[in-house]
Amino acid sequence: MFPGLPPARRRLRAVRHQLRRRRRLIAATLAAAAVFSALRTLAPPPPDTVDVLVAARDLPAGSLLGDDDLVRRAWPAELAPPGAADVAAGRVLAGAVGRGEVVTGVRLVGPDLADAEPGRTVVPVRLPDAGMATLLRPGDEVDLMATDPGTGESELVAGGVTVLATPTGVPEGPAGGSGGALVVVGTSPAEAVAVAGSALTHYLTVSWR
CATH class of the missing domain: 3.90.1210.10 (Antifreeze-like/N-acetylneuraminic acid synthase C-terminal domain)
Incomplete structure (x- = not known):
């Protein structure tokens, strides 16, 4: 390739020739490495x-x-x-x-x-008709009615209460006594007292708005 030159000079020129041919590839590789390093430095x-x-x-x-x-x-x-x-x-x-x-x-x-209803009181309510409880869903807004078991008269004890939790796996139909099903509702503090009192002497039911 380089006639007349000493072997050492020929090898040196061959190396320089190969480097010149590959300098673009080497330059591109070094540039890519520099960009990658910069991105890693700047990345959060x-x-x-x-x-x-x-x-x-x-x-x-x-x-x-x-x-x-x-x-x-x-x-x-x-x-x-x-x-x-x-x-x-x-x-x-x-x-x-x-x-x-x-x-x-x-x-x-x-x-x-209670954090689901800021400013409200969380109250468990037993409904004598367990089937009625299965119709409720958390987030429902209902009225609580109290029915006198002796006279059958009903009155509103809490309006617009929010259902927070409902039971699962309860039997359908009226159970009465200690049966029925518990639901959890959010009421005002005053309504919570009225609901607790009515639950001792009346049957509580719900009506949807």
Whole structure:
């Protein structure tokens, strides 16, 4: 390739020749490496995460949660809903939860349920007709009526109360006495007193608006 030159010079020229042929490829590779390094330097750090409990499947209101109903996942801290439940197994759902949805305290029957209705009092109400309870859904707005078992007369004891939790697996039809079914509603503090008093001497029923 380079006749008349000493072997060492020929090898040196061959190397230079190969470098000139490949310098574009080398330059492009170095430029790509520089861009990649710059992007990594400018990229924001990964977001902070917190562990939350999410529903492993669609769960209806009234479900008694088991370990197989829940999955713990890392969730972006800034997107995690306030009041995310840390422990939920063994608790009862006050409202339906969709698959992958974070389980929060306001979805569970218990003290946190009051947060679903700020300024309201959470009251359990026993309906003598369990079948009526199965018609209710969390979020329904109903009136509570008290019926005197002796005279059959009815009166309104609480209007526009919000249903917060309903039972599941209850038998249909009137049960009376200690039977029936419990539902949880949100009322004003004054109405809560009236409802509690009426529940001792009257049958409570609901009517829809």
